Amino acid sequence: MKKIFLLLIIVCSITFGYSQNKTYCNPINIDYGYCPIPNFVTQGKHRATADPVITFFKGEYYLFSTNQWGYWHSKDMSDWKFIPRKFLRPEHKVYDELCAPSVSFINDTLLVVGSTHTKEFPIWMSTKPDGDNWKELVHKFEAGAWDPSIFWDKDTDELYLYYGSSNLYPLYGVKLNRKTFQPEGEVIPLLALNDDEHGWERFGEHNDNTFMQPFTEGAFVTKHNGKYYLQYGAPGTEFSGYADGVYVSDKPLGPFEYQAFNPFSYKPGGFARGAGHGATYQDVNNDYWHVSTVVLATKNNFERRLGIWPAGFDNDGVMYSNTAYGDYPTYLPSGKKEHTGLASFTGWMLLNFNKPVQVSSTLGGFQANYLTDEDIKTYWSAKTANKGEYIISDLGEVSTINAIQLNYADQDADIMGKPATTTGHKYIIYHSNDGKKWTVLVDKSKNDKDVPHDYIELAKPARARYLKLENIKMPTGKFALSGFRIFGRGAGEKPAAVQNFVPLRAAPRIKGERRNVWFKWQQEPNADGYVIYFGKDPQKLYGSIMVYGKNEYYFSGLDRTDAYYFAIEPFNANGIGPRSEVKKAE
Incomplete structure (x- = not known):
């Protein structure tokens, strides 16, 4: 009887996507490509992407984002595998070959198109995107849309295009012909920013500058319970106040009304900041998630990463995403139907905020305290990339450790674009109770994966006061990190009420x-x-x-x-x- 019961649990876990013990941590850990644009790397070569879209298609999640010369797919939203692919023809001599891409599907076919004003980019199609299996559906897409988003209304079998990226013009919508996929009918202005009324739409790092008009961009539509939710990003991708808002309508081309609660995706504080220009999708359990852009803007205003946040609609049809503790370990899809509050949060806390740090060496002003200041914009760098450079983090007391996140910086990187191969980040993490006797906790000395935001969920929680990260080999640049983040539970008391x-x-x-x-x-x-x-x-x-x-x-x-x-x-x-x-x- 016990064996039958255990078998039922295993079957249910596979069928319904339960993985309660599996977690992730923002920024998500994918092998981000390096910025391919020469005039964007004058202050240092760096990784960069933004404007993401995730869709669940034929049992897998597909992730596309700006200028990565390919895309990722995953069965569990954790282990993402990259597929190299350039979505352009030989005559297109551009860096923005897949900038702010549209990714959607119609029945059994995935559609992809990048931003362009030339009216010459193709719409690509694939029925088997888990490999490089693509062909042109439309040779020249006549819309010429920047930040395009093609939406298939499966209830009516109609197609619509939403687009726009400007601090002057609104977002637009137009119906597409179901057979030719080309625009037909009137192009309709759908929404424009109103920063006189909506404070979060104001330009600036903290929505506090008025010298420049804010940008609206990143149109994306989700249909829920017969209503169309038109999402948009504002006020600018380089700011911590970057966010997504939403307007709602009973019709695909409006008129749209501003949702009473906005922005619905917003994260101006913490380590991974910014939650704008994204897309909403459903997982294997039909629960909603929102993927969006995380801001670094250190070496260039367009230095960015990606974050994934639990999302949904409440009983009154209000669209929301949950970014509270959103850069702490969070449960992956697990069959849970509630994302509000702390339902998806593991409860593993940051153990080393502003705690003492020792390092093997320091390059200039890239000081060791930047490792634990919870600011992704600052980072420590060793003088070299040599084997043996190290970091020791003192938690102050013996604590329970559940997970670790390593956020590598790009100090003196020498790569542009997406390299065909990398050596991977190689390292060893040790733990100790006295800072003298060390035991291996994580051994990635033979790792061959590119893991710029490596996240390690320990199979079994560890007990330690000190953690030591020892470099073995870097794929490029010096041994440098913006955050050596350790999660679990301390041995003391929670804080009292404020x-x-x-x-x-x-x-x-x-x-x-x-x-x-x-x-x-x-x-x-x-x-x-x-x-x-x-x-x-x-x-x-x-x-x-x-x-x-x-x-x-x-x-x-x-x-x-x-x-x-x-x-x-x-x-x-x-x-x-x-x-x-x-x-x-x-």
Whole structure:
């Protein structure tokens, strides 16, 4: 009987996609290509991609993004395999051969097209995209669309194109002929930014600059319960405030109305910041996820990575994504039907925020403390890429370690584009309780994979105070990391509830001031940081902001005319403290 029961569990796990113990951590760990554009690498060669689309097609997830000279596929959203492919013809002498691509499917056929204004790019098709099996569906796509998104309405068997990328023009929509795939009928303006009303649409790192008009881009449509959700990115890809909003309509070409809760995808704080210009997709269990762009913007404004966030629609049809603790270990699809709150979060906390670090050497101003400051824009670099360069992280106490993330920087990289082969990142991680006697915890000394954001979920939790990362070999550049992040649980107490949390909204004496709010609270001595939740309904606090080491925060992302509700919770290496009562700001 026991054997039958165990067999049923295994069958259910395979059938329904259960993998409760399998996790990932943003930025996702894929072999990002290096920027191929010469004038974008004057401050250093670096990895870069953005504008992602994921679709679940014939039992696998397919991931396309800007200028990677290929794409990835995966059966579990964890182990991504790259397929080299250039989606252009010999006469197209461009770097942007697949910039902000459209990826969609019709029945058993996957469709791909890149951005262009020339009206000469083809639409590519494949029924077996798990290999390099592509042919032209349309030789010259006459739309000439930048940031295109082809949407197939399977309920009506109709096709639509949504597109646009501008700080002047709106996003557009047009119907496509079902047989020729070319535009037919009127091109309709669908939405434009309104940053006078929507604070989060303002230009700037924190939606706080007015010297330049904000950009709208990245149109993408999801149909849910008979409604069309038109998603868009704003205000600019180089900012931590990069986000996705959504308008809703009963018809594919509108008119569209601004969703009451926006932006629905937003992550201005923490390690992996920015959650704009993305796409929403369903997994093997039909649960929703949102993939989007994560901002680095260190060596170039367009230095970026990718993040994946749990998403969904609530009972009132409100579209949301959950980015709270979104760059901490998160469960992969597991048959769970609830993404709101902390349902997808493992509860493994960051153990080494601002903790002591020892290193083998330091190159110039790339100091060791940057390894644990939870800022992806800063990084430490050793003087060399030699075997034996190392990092030692002191957790301060013996802790339970569940997972580790290594975020490599591109110091003195010498690669452009997508290399045909790489040597992989080779390293060993040791653990110790006294910093003297070391035992191997992770051995990747023979690794041949390119793992720029390597994430290791330990098969069995370890107990240690010290972790040592020893370099064996780098694929390019020096041994350099923006974050040596260790996750698990400390041995101490969680922080207590935050006291005296007050959201102060600006008075409406000056036009637009109500788009801003100033949070002030009493510092909780045991907290490493805080998560501030916000929304226009006390039961729908879907927005979140992660703040480290402060007791105040200026937020410039409100819609001017609406009341808001806020709450705050503290966290540290030992867990998450109690959430405050909800406060209203008129």
